Amino acid sequence: MISFKNVNKWYGDLHVLNNINLEVDAGEVVVVCGPSGSGKSTLIRCINRLEPIQKGELVVDGMAVHDKKVNMTKIRADIGFVFQSFNLYPHMTALQNVTIAPIKVRKLNKKKAEELGREKLTRVGLKDRINSYPAQLSGGQQQRVAIARGLCMEPKIMLFDEPTSALDPEMIGEVLDVMRSLAKGGMTMMVVTHEMGFAREVASRVVFMDEGQIVEVAPPLEFFKNPQTERGKNFLSSILSH
Amino acid sequence: MWGFYFDELIRSLPFFLKGVWMTVAVSGLSLVAGSIIGFICGILRAGKSKILRVIIGAWVDVVRGTPFLVQVFIVFFILPSAGIELKAFPAAVIALSNLTASFICEIVASGILSVPKGQREAATSSGLSSYQQLRYIVMPQAMRAIMPPLVGQYVLLIKDSSVVSAIGVVDITRVGWLTVQRIPEGIMVFGLVGILYFCVCYPLINLSSYLEKRMTVMTVKL
């Protein structure tokens, strides 16, 4: 589904992605973790070309994302992206937020789009917040709308960039619940997160990154019990000690 | 003496009101033309094409770096030698529209740039095109930042319009200038001129402050 082959990216002199090789199959849930500055956010932002790559090949659902000539609209329509800071459109209600792309990009008619929107918003537990504005919603609710916004495009892949990092602790659970149910439903997901409990429960693999490189890839139980590298060990001990 | 001049002044009121109408006409036309051009240029100025950004930036710089009076003279005196015959009124509207457009361009551009980057990223990620992003996501939010300075700009427009009296357009200022030749009481005549401009400007200034307060409250809530 997603294939990184020798992918490299620089910000000026900074080598943010260093020889990334990774394959993600359909239906897999991959959790990406690592210290800050390790390049994990950059990694998933390259998948829908929010960030371009300079070297290597990145193929998503059969399309070459690294090729500048490829039109990204079709690819982006099939990928849902959830941001750390939600990025909901403040001048639109929850329903409008989730239906604008289906109407404008997938060309659905308004009625069908709204039906779909209502269904997805109910799915994330916000049935009675359909006409609320983002300013009237809590952080957890906003993030769930953001997830519904992604789901309304009926994507093949859902990408999450630290979805719970900006939330107050008591709201993290409701968002993780939604993500868990998505994973159990067979969605292909790549999640950048520090929530190790989530990784342990639903991830098929954990990718540990540091300084732009993929250091370890392993199923979660293995990674948490037996990290193979020094850096992996250090990272785990630093986050698990909280 | 004063009493006599005062009577004369009252007798000139119709003339002054004609001047008010002329000021409003020149300002109004320039407002419409300047806004249209200004919005388009502002969107381009905040857009992707570097060449366009630089060209428009250069135009804005030149308009801002030279006095409006000189611009009016250039339009009125120089364009005819390029073959375009111009009367005072059209020349005034052209010069004033050009001035307004350059300021509105900057207001619109910075309003657009003030919309958080994350909004555009979210829109891009859903597959919305640049036009769709601008129309449905960016502009509605940018308008919040644009409205207050935009109204303020309209006030400036009315004040700047007084300069076109220098090429003979009979606006409030010109009426004052003509009247004071007959009625040599500068304070009374230009006191009236001031009051008339005040009447036209003051409501707009209040509107601008009111909008500024409302927009700030709304952004804070967000």
Place this chain on the structure above:
Amino acid sequence: MLEGFNFRVILEYLPLYGECFLATLWLSGLSLLGAILVGIIACAMRLSQSRIISKAAGVYIESIRSTPLLAQLYFFYFGLPSLGVMLPEWVTGVIALTLNSGAYYAEIIRSGIQAIHLGQIEAGISSGLSYFQRMRYIILPQALGMTIRPMLGQAIVLVKDSSLLSLISIVELTRAGQTLTSERFMPTEGFLTTAVFYLIIYYMLKAFSNWSEKRLVFKEAY
């Protein structure tokens, strides 16, 4: 229009332009100093505890901001003689420019002072600093950094405003252009050269603004 651009004539008139350039600098510079002074006084009055003083300053500032400079200029030019006060044109011009920009400076300074976080003032009060000490060591240094940009912006406006002085027969840059037009029927050469000189002043002030912002603005510690 530009085919027959006559550089010879410009060279011939260069001494005149040089003189007028200096005249513009001199008139603007003098008015600038006056305006800053007036601005500080008016601002202090506006922020005063006494309602009468504050209101008086408010009336002054609002009148200036709601009326065009040209009307104010004519007000003094035609009004002062009717009071029996005969002044050389350039003095009248400087008075008008000073009072006009003074009102805008008052507002700029006021917003600079009011933008300083209340917490800083409270810290100053808690340490036992007097009103003047707080002003001198805490408020004014920060206000200076914050307002340098709008203050230089207003200075640029002032220089452009000085072009209106040509309409009351004062010899400065715009007048040079008018002279070339009336003496040689060459408005193109005349006014474009004028424009170039103004642009020189504009870019110099802009460069100074960028330079001083780097040196004087203190980044917020928050």
